[in-house]
Amino acid sequence: LKEKTEDLKRERQLAEDLLHQMLPKSVAKQLRKCQKVEAENYDEVTIFFSDIVGFTSIAASCTPLQVVEMLNNLYVCFDARIESYDVYKVETIGDAYMVVSGLPERNGSRHADEIAKMSLELVAAVHQVVIPHTATGRLELRAGIHTGPCVAGVVGSKMPRYCLFGDTVNTASRMESTSLPQKIHISSATYEALLADDAYEMELRGEIEVKGKGKMKTYWLLGNKNYSVQN
Numbered sequence: 001l002k003e004k005t006e007d008l009k010r011e012r013q014l015a016e017d018l019l020h021q022m023l024p025k026s027v028a029k030q031l032r033k034c035q036k037v038e039a040e041n042y043d044e045v046t047i048f049f050s051d052i053v054g055f056t057s058i059a060a061s062c063t064p065l066q067v068v069e070m071l072n073n074l075y076v077c078f079d080a081r082i083e084s085y086d087v088y089k090v091e092t093i094g095d096a097y098m099v100v101s102g103l104p105e106r107n108g109s110r111h112a113d114e115i116a117k118m119s120l121e122l123v124a125a126v127h128q129v130v131i132p133h134t135a136t137g138r139l140e141l142r143a144g145i146h147t148g149p150c151v152a153g154v155v156g157s158k159m160p161r162y163c164l165f166g167d168t169v170n171t172a173s174r175m176e177s178t179s180l181p182q183k184i185h186i187s188s189a190t191y192e193a194l195l196a197d198d199a200y201e202m203e204l205r206g207e208i209e210v211k212g213k214g215k216m217k218t219y220w221l222l223g224n225k226n227y228s229v230q231n
Helices: 002-022 025-032 055-060 064-082 111-128 167-177 188-195
Strands: 040-052 088-093 096-101 141-155 161-165 183-187 200-210 214-224
Touching (some): 040 055, 040 111, 055 064, 064 111, 096 111, 183 188
Antiparallel strands (some): 200 214
16 A cells, blocks of 8 residues: 555656646645636736748758657757756747746746846857757747737636737747847847846847837847856
8 A cells, every 4th residue: 555655746746746847836736626727917927039040941841750759859949957046947839948937936026137147058058959860950040029918818618728818929030030140139128138237248220120029129138247158
């Protein structure tokens, strides 16, 4: 009986660990208790999006197995690195990688700083991943960040997902899509949030046309004066 109890505990722990990789712990706890997870409003969070430069053409020249292996190598590399920061990985969609700070656990005004440091490390780390059919070709990343309010909640009953909603999500995605290879494109809101630390090297990009938003004044995040990224 004791052995069976220990086996059951181990299996339960494995199931919980897997659930916590798919949903925030606070959300998973409510779902296990068959409670309804209420959507929650967050006054300010910082959202990061990235995707692989030229992914469509890279995928077209690889076998399906090579594409999966390449993405797995990239995401294992990223997942290991984001553990060092107060961030939550929301999801991956194809070659897109989405991370947020400031939810589900609020962290005051630290969310922009956490995402900025993380993004600098990820952009440096992407060069470690080789393009499968080339001997020396390395992946390049395009990244975007925006700071603002959003709503988060669980949607769906089969394979429920923790999703973010609001204009902040859309704008962060636009920052990424209008970025350049190996560049971190940030909005004015994120720029203002990072100014408080006086630790970041940032450069004005100027006004650009953003779909659905019109003209926006944006910046490049270049580095952190007190933070060395080891590639």
